[in-house]
Each structure stands twice: as C-alpha cells, then as structure tokens.
Amino acid sequence: MDIRIRHAHPHEYDRIGEITAQAYLGDGLLDFGESDEYLDELRDVAKRATAAEVLVAVDHDHVLGAVTFVPRGGPMADIARPGEAEIRMLAVAHETRGRGVGETLVRACVDHARATPGCVRVVLSTQRTMHAAHRIYERLGFTRTPDRDWNPLPDLDDITLLTYELTL
Numbered sequence: 001m002d003i004r005i006r007h008a009h010p011h012e013y014d015r016i017g018e019i020t021a022q023a024y025l026g027d028g029l030l031d032f033g034e035s036d037e038y039l040d041e042l043r044d045v046a047k048r049a050t051a052a053e054v055l056v057a058v059d060h061d062h063v064l065g066a067v068t069f070v071p072r073g074g075p076m077a078d079i080a081r082p083g084e085a086e087i088r089m090l091a092v093a094h095e096t097r098g099r100g101v102g103e104t105l106v107r108a109c110v111d112h113a114r115a116t117p118g119c120v121r122v123v124l125s126t127q128r129t130m131h132a133a134h135r136i137y138e139r140l141g142f143t144r145t146p147d148r149d150w151n152p153l154p155d156l157d158d159i160t161l162l163t164y165e166l167t168l
Helices: 010-026 038-043 045-051 101-114 131-139
Strands: 004-007 053-059 062-070 084-092 121-126 162-167
Touching: 004 101, 010 038, 010 045, 010 053, 010 062, 010 084, 038 045, 045 053, 045 062, 053 101, 062 101, 084 101, 101 121, 101 131, 121 131, 131 162
Parallel strands: 084 121
Antiparallel strands: 004 053, 053 062, 062 084, 121 162
16 A cells, blocks of 8 residues: 555545544544534534644545644644644544554654644644554654643543643
C-alpha cells in the first residue's frame, strides 16, 4: 500500500465523516451510540475544515483515514495552550487498520507542528480504551500528562479523557 498524506478535498468530506463516525461507533467510543450528539460533530468535516486542517491518508486517491490538526488553538482546540498544536478525531477505515495508516497520520501532524512557527508541543486527548492509539503515541515519543486529563461531559463521571504531549 502506498500511503500519502495530504489535505482533504471537499468532495471527500462525506467519506471522511463516515469513516470517523464508524470508527468511533465500531470501537464503542460513543456512550450513547447512534444517538450520541458527538456523532454529528464527527460527521461534519466541512465545519472542522473551516477551523482546522483536515488531513487524509490516501492510497491512489482512496481515503484510508483522516485526522484533524489544530495548529493554533481556536474553536477546534480542546486542550491546546499557546504554542501547542492539537491532534483530534484520528480515524482509520476498519478495513485498512493494522497497516500503519494511523501512525502515518500522527507523524504527519508532528511534521506539520514542527513547521508551524512558534509551536513547541503537540497535545491530544484519547479515551482509556484506545490501546492501539496509545501504543502509536508512545512509540512516537508522546508522554502521558495526567494533570491535563479532562472530562468533556462533566455531568457524567465516567468519561475522563487521557492526555498526551510531545515536546518538539
């Protein structure tokens, strides 16, 4: 497989949104399943493309996965502080998992961060059960930052997101 990373094209937004939604649903990452409000956010690639960079992994123009790269805060940033870029919504199509697509997307985000003036760190949030993603982050040098762990739904006690950072 010849994986290339590039910015997403608008005609790919529906496919990217569906890959992302199905990855989160299939992995049991949405507490309310099909009725989870976050599912609409995952599918709305056009919205996030106006506030951040949506990168895709492609093989001969076939979309394999995608990630949202937030270089300088703004409405798409959850935890980024000044001087930090953030990785969000990393998703790989189920049929292409285990082929290095996720790691290639994370590496591309790190490269983008290094090329961003004033960026000194890359941060991200992840769910406790995303063990394959944790292995990727740790293999690439990210370290856990428990002091930054947070809950996106404070009314629900059991949703604490783990955080990682990579100093550039």
